Amino acid sequence: MSEGAFRRKHLLGLEDLSREEIEHILDTASSFKEVIGRQVKKVPSLRGVTICNTFFEPSTRTRLSFELAEKRLSGDVINFSASGSSVSKGETLKDTVRNIEAMAVDMVVLRHGASGAPNYLARNVDACVINAGDGFHEHPTQGLLDLYTMRAHKGKLDGLRVAIVGDIAHSRVARSNIWGLKKFGANVTLVGPQTLMPRDIERLGVRVTHRIDEALEACDVVIVLRLQLERMESGFLPSIREYALKFGLGQHHVRNTPNLLVMHPGPINRGVEMDSEVADGPESVILEQVANGVAVRMAVCFLVWQASGAANVPEPVAL
Numbered sequence: 001m002s003e004g005a006f007r008r009k010h011l012l013g014l015e016d017l018s019r020e021e022i023e024h025i026l027d028t029a030s031s032f033k034e035v036i037g038r039q040v041k042k043v044p045s046l047r048g049v050t051i052c053n054t055f056f057e058p059s060t061r062t063r064l065s066f067e068l069a070e071k072r073l074s075g076d077v078i079n080f081s082a083s084g085s086s087v088s089k090g091e092t093l094k095d096t097v098r099n100i101e102a103m104a105v106d107m108v109v110l111r112h113g114a115s116g117a118p119n120y121l122a123r124n125v126d127a128c129v130i131n132a133g134d135g136f137h138e139h140p141t142q143g144l145l146d147l148y149t150m151r152a153h154k155g156k157l158d159g160l161r162v163a164i165v166g167d168i169a170h171s172r173v174a175r176s177n178i179w180g181l182k183k184f185g186a187n188v189t190l191v192g193p194q195t196l197m198p199r200d201i202e203r204l205g206v207r208v209t210h211r212i213d214e215a216l217e218a219c220d221v222v223i224v225l226r227l228q229l230e231r232m233e234s235g236f237l238p239s240i241r242e243y244a245l246k247f248g249l250g251q252h253h254v255r256n257t258p259n260l261l262v263m264h265p266g267p268i269n270r271g272v273e274m275d276s277e278v279a280d281g282p283e284s285v286i287l288e289q290v291a292n293g294v295a296v297r298m299a300v301c302f303l304v305w306q307a308s309g310a311a312n313v314p315e316p317v318a319l
């Protein structure tokens, strides 16, 4: 395990994390990945710890991945989704979570449509809080699993040339990746329509272009973002067809960029942001990202609980 310590009771974003903290999470995830490869894929690290996965927005990957990670750590897991709950009766986020907490819940994993909701919660509850995606703000565990996957394939993050393509303005995945990658001195280029590019984003130390060919020149990794089809109604784009023609990742892009790693956080709109041949092709590591997500989330749950000092946390068997 790396030397850097992780002393945070909450994981709210990658913006505040140091390079050493991120490396520590990734190294811990490597140990847990070894656990997942065993015949018995379970360690007692969170035995007796109760975790509530609290999802106010839809999710497939993040929700299942957290649940699996928590179970592999022997945590007691409960799941909450806003639909069908008392949220529809007007209950506030704080009241909902304080009621969950009253049932002796130790850790809350939160996905919420409002940017900053996990930060708010962390100030108002005793439990550890992990951000599972908040509004347009951050999706830190997605950023971490992306960094983990890039490092596994390219051997390093320092100086890596990464293009992020798509709806940057509404993407929490893009923000977490930018914060994480910049800690390692990676060269990040953002590509997308002007209407979906935040003003002044260059101040984060990234390059902006509106031509995908230009961004892919001498590029090591391309992260293609989901086009949030619901944005179409808001007049951000003239048509999906035009977007696909200008910004969709096709086989010719991959052929013209040697050793390109193709990533996507999911869910994919096939034929819109990426052709099926690319999504399923040899350069794609999309399903590997999903697999790595479990090990990364095991590491995050373990480390925040350890940092909370709430209990004697046994060392995971693999560490």
Ligand code: CP
Residues within 6 Å of the ligand: 058, 059, 060, 061, 062, 063, 133, 139, 142, 265, 266, 267
């Ligand atoms: N990548 C991601 O956040 O996917 P879900 O919305 O399915 O969790």
